[in-house]
Amino acid sequence: MGLKDLIRRCKKNDRGAQEELYRIYAAKLFGVCLKYSGNYQQAEDNLQDGFVTIFDKIVQYKDEGSFEGWMKRILINTALQKHRQQKVYGITNEDRLQEEEAEVETEELSVDFLLACIHSLPDRYRQVFSMYAMDGYSHREIADQLNISEGTSKSNLARARMALREKIEKENINRNSAQSS
Numbered sequence: 001m002g003l004k005d006l007i008r009r010c011k012k013n014d015r016g017a018q019e020e021l022y023r024i025y026a027a028k029l030f031g032v033c034l035k036y037s038g039n040y041q042q043a044e045d046n047l048q049d050g051f052v053t054i055f056d057k058i059v060q061y062k063d064e065g066s067f068e069g070w071m072k073r074i075l076i077n078t079a080l081q082k083h084r085q086q087k088v089y090g091i092t093n094e095d096r097l098q099e100e101e102a103e104v105e106t107e108e109l110s111v112d113f114l115l116a117c118i119h120s121l122p123d124r125y126r127q128v129f130s131m132y133a134m135d136g137y138s139h140r141e142i143a144d145q146l147n148i149s150e151g152t153s154k155s156n157l158a159r160a161r162m163a164l165r166e167k168i169e170k171e172n173i174n175r176n177s178a179q180s181s
Contacts, residue, residue: 035130036079050075125160
């Protein structure tokens with residue numbers, strides 16, 4: 001069965017088609033949920049809630065653009081909406097931090113280590129970093145989604161990058177020290 005047929009059947013509330021769609025995309029979309037959730041359990045909850053929304057709104061999908069991208073947007077919005085309900089974003093000092101593009105050696109670092117570094121960031125930094133650097137949102141879109149100013153988005157991104165750079169540099173020093181011993 002093709003994707004268009006699967007979507008058509010999901011629009012008719014065909015439970016078998018919904019199960020198939022979930023089976024095909026859940027693992028990939030779970031990674032999106034992990035980026036925007038505070039922990040694994042929260043990511044699982046966001047995935048389930050996101051799929052409920054996908055099935056509720058699938059009739060609105062008009063076969064234009066990427067279906068996977070459409071679902072990804074719903075999951076991101078679901079995670080952000082739940083986060084907004086739980087916490088209030090504090091205003092971060094909006095002084096313009098210089099966006100330094102320093103070279104950091106990441107070639108020998110594992111993907112797991114890099115993801116752990118990103119996941120260890122404070123929520124607002126992780127979300128802005130994920131939205132901007134990983135999902136291609138503009139600062140205006142981030143500001144609208146998180147109900148913050150563009151300046152706060154830029155500041156949070158710069159601070160996230162600094163924190164990540166420090167963690168990676170520390171890991172590189174630790175690895176070099178271990179190799180020297």
